[in-house]
Amino acid sequence: MKLEFKDLLIDQTRFILSDSSPAFANSLRRAMTSEVLTFAIEDVRVYDNSSALFDEMLAHRLGLIPIVTEYAGYTPRDVCSCDGAGCSQCSVTFTMSVEGPRMVASGDLISQDPVIKPVSDDIPIVKLESGQKVVIEARAILNAGNEHVKWQPTTICGYKNYPVIRIDDNCDGCGHCVEACPKGILAVVDGTVCVKDGMDTECSLCRLCEQACLNSGIGEKPAIHIDMDPKRFLFTMESCGSLPPATIIKEGLQFLKNQSDNLLETLEDL
Amino acid sequence: MIPIRCFTCGKVISRGYEEYKRRRTEGEDPEQILDDLGMDRYCCRRMLLTHKEIIDEINPYQ
Numbered sequence: 001m002k003l004e005f006k007d008l009l010i011d012q013t014r015f016i017l018s019d020s021s022p023a024f025a026n027s028l029r030r031a032m033t034s035e036v037l038t039f040a041i042e043d044v045r046v047y048d049n050s051s052a053l054f055d056e057m058l059a060h061r062l063g064l065i066p067i068v069t070e071y072a073g074y075t076p077r078d079v080c081s082c083d084g085a086g087c088s089q090c091s092v093t094f095t096m097s098v099e100g101p102r103m104v105a106s107g108d109l110i111s112q113d114p115v116i117k118p119v120s121d122d123i124p125i126v127k128l129e130s131g132q133k134v135v136i137e138a139r140a141i142l143n144a145g146n147e148h149v150k151w152q153p154t155t156i157c158g159y160k161n162y163p164v165i166r167i168d169d170n171c172d173g174c175g176h177c178v179e180a181c182p183k184g185i186l187a188v189v190d191g192t193v194c195v196k197d198g199m200d201t202e203c204s205l206c207r208l209c210e211q212a213c214l215n216s217g218i219g220e221k222p223a224i225h226i227d228m229d230p231k232r233f234l235f236t237m238e239s240c241g242s243l244p245p246a247t248i249i250k251e252g253l254q255f256l257k258n259q260s261d262n263l264l265e266t267l268e269d270l
Numbered sequence: 271m272i273p274i275r276c277f278t279c280g281k282v283i284s285r286g287y288e289e290y291k292r293r294r295t296e297g298e299d300p301e302q303i304l305d306d307l308g309m310d311r312y313c314c315r316r317m318l319l320t321h322k323e324i325i326d327e328i329n330p331y332q
């Protein structure tokens with residue numbers, strides 16, 4: 001099994017997983033979206049709220065704010081020694097006290113831990129007019145995306161089979177497939193069709209080129225064939241900002257490893 | 271208020287709304303603004319394009 005990064009940016013990545021299987025690729029995708037722990041606001045205590053939004057709506061909006069996550073020193077609440085009561089080991093407290101007129105933004109949340117804070121300070125929460133006031137205390141806990149999407153570290157996370165484009169010798173370079181390709185990855189060079197350099201990953205496997213080739217009257221079979229490699233997968237993953245993409249992949253893989261170790265242990269105990 | 275995240279993909283889209291609103295009132299093409307804001311997918315783009323802000327209409331009745 002091999003991982004090859006095509007690009008690794010601060011909030012998104014594209015990588016190729018090769019020598020693998022569809023089952024593993026899907027397990028990895030599911031682990032990354034729903035099993036990686038992140039911080040999100042779970043409990044909100046409202047001391048004063050005279051804004052136009054109900055308390056519940058305010059709490060919902062606070063929950064969706066992505067929070068920079070650092071695991072060091074924190075445990076999920078359900079395994080914490082405080083038995084779910086909420087202590088400094090399993091939760092981070094935020095306080096906010098704002099008076100109008102102005103826009104309440106995520107930057108107004110003051111965290112007890114300077115590392116665990118909203119990913120950006122300019123996410124609007126509610127607009128206050130003069131005389132309106134919001135005073136709250138919120139608690140963020142570690143949890144996973146299978147509990148609620150607010151704990152999901154990824155936004156888009158998906159994969160496709162690696163496209164394999166074959167062009168037969170009987171290609172006459174008519175260029176019909178070049179026009180048909182919606183991604184523009186084909187070109188005619190020296191009287192025959194070829195794939196532009198490094199563009200093969202852009203292919204969406206739509207097979208419009210095969211159809212165009214047949215329609216050009218080449219015969220019974222097209223001269224261009226689109227197949228997919230069953231052992232290579234092209235992943236696209238975008239982080240919401242709470243964790244860097246590399247950490248999400250690492251944590252996802254770690255989860256799969258722990259799961260299979262647990263299974264082995266259970267089997268040995270039988 | 272503009273939703274914090276895109277309903278479909280979960281990207282945080284509310285950050286760009288103030289800029290979108292300002293540039294839209296200046297008469298700029300929404301396509302250009304959304305491209306500048308890094309809204310690549312049509313799910314995120316519709317969030318800003320189709321949003322109707324009503325908080326200012328509700329606020330007098332608090």
